[in-house]
Amino acid sequence: MLFSDYHNHPQGHRDLPYTQEVLEPWAEYARKANLKDVALTDHGRYHPGINLDEFFKFRDSVKDVNFKIGIEIDNDPETSVIDYKWIEKNYDKLDFVLGSVHFIDDWAFDYAQYKDEFDKWDIDKLYTKYFDEIKKLINKGVIDGLAHLDLIKIFGHRPKNEIMSFVKDILKLIKEKNLTVEMSTAGWRKPVNELYPQDEIVKAIKKLNIPITTASDAHTAKDLGHSYDRLSEILKKYGFTQVAVFENHKMRLVSI
Numbered sequence: 001m002l003f004s005d006y007h008n009h010p011q012g013h014r015d016l017p018y019t020q021e022v023l024e025p026w027a028e029y030a031r032k033a034n035l036k037d038v039a040l041t042d043h044g045r046y047h048p049g050i051n052l053d054e055f056f057k058f059r060d061s062v063k064d065v066n067f068k069i070g071i072e073i074d075n076d077p078e079t080s081v082i083d084y085k086w087i088e089k090n091y092d093k094l095d096f097v098l099g100s101v102h103f104i105d106d107w108a109f110d111y112a113q114y115k116d117e118f119d120k121w122d123i124d125k126l127y128t129k130y131f132d133e134i135k136k137l138i139n140k141g142v143i144d145g146l147a148h149l150d151l152i153k154i155f156g157h158r159p160k161n162e163i164m165s166f167v168k169d170i171l172k173l174i175k176e177k178n179l180t181v182e183m184s185t186a187g188w189r190k191p192v193n194e195l196y197p198q199d200e201i202v203k204a205i206k207k208l209n210i211p212i213t214t215a216s217d218a219h220t221a222k223d224l225g226h227s228y229d230r231l232s233e234i235l236k237k238y239g240f241t242q243v244a245v246f247e248n249h250k251m252r253l254v255s256i
């Protein structure tokens with residue numbers, strides 16, 4: 001039974017200050033989805049709105065769901081330097097730091113309005129560049145786990161070469177650094193209509209015994225635990241028996 005959702009955005013896509021009113025629906029929908037352990041991981045660039053005192057007040061008021069505070073850090077060319085500084089300053093108060101690549105240079109490739117940019121690339125060169133950025137992100141440290149590992153496929157652009165030729169070394173690095181990889185149902189709500197990451201990568205993760213987190217990447221509370229029945233079947237199919245949860249960056253594996 002899946003019980004944890006480790007990628008969520010109470011702010012949605014904007015710098016919305018945390019208040020009890022903003023956070024309360026997340027407790028309500030976590031209960032509806034039968035979730036017991038939920039990490040809030042708003043985007044690094046909106047950190048001015050992440051009021052930790054408001055979060056702690058909320059966390060202490062919710063008795064039946066374990067809420068954790070995290071952040072999704074990425075390679076935003078404009079804000080990531082100050083985002084990392086904020087994390088450094090607040091690191092001991094955070095439970096979980098999720099790492100993502102959302103940019104190729106200054107191109108926010110996962111935005112539908114900039115989709116045409118894909119046509120300017122040799123797709124294998126783009127995949128190579130994307131996974132180079134993932135490698136840089138990992139080597140910067142700070143993160144506890146990786147979000148949507150193959151996000152570059154979001155609009156259905158597939159490499160000519162076998163996917164594992166791009167990912168193999170990345171998975172080794174993830175294993176070496178003892179990081180988690182997220183199983184994200186968000187891919188099913190995007191044009192690619194596929195779990196992040198795709199089957200071949202999921203299989204390799206299992207083989208390497210890399211710990212996983214489960215996540216919906218909800219930008220609205222009602223998406224908490226989205227498509228978890230479907231995710232549960234996939235995890236069963238590939239033989240996963242545990243998921244990772246975090247408290248103050250300390251990983252614990254729990255049976256599912």
Ligand SMILES: [Zn+2]
Pocket residue numbers: 072100102147148
């Ligand atoms: Zn993301």
Ligand SMILES: [Zn+2]
Pocket residue numbers: 007008009072217
């Ligand atoms: Zn996200």
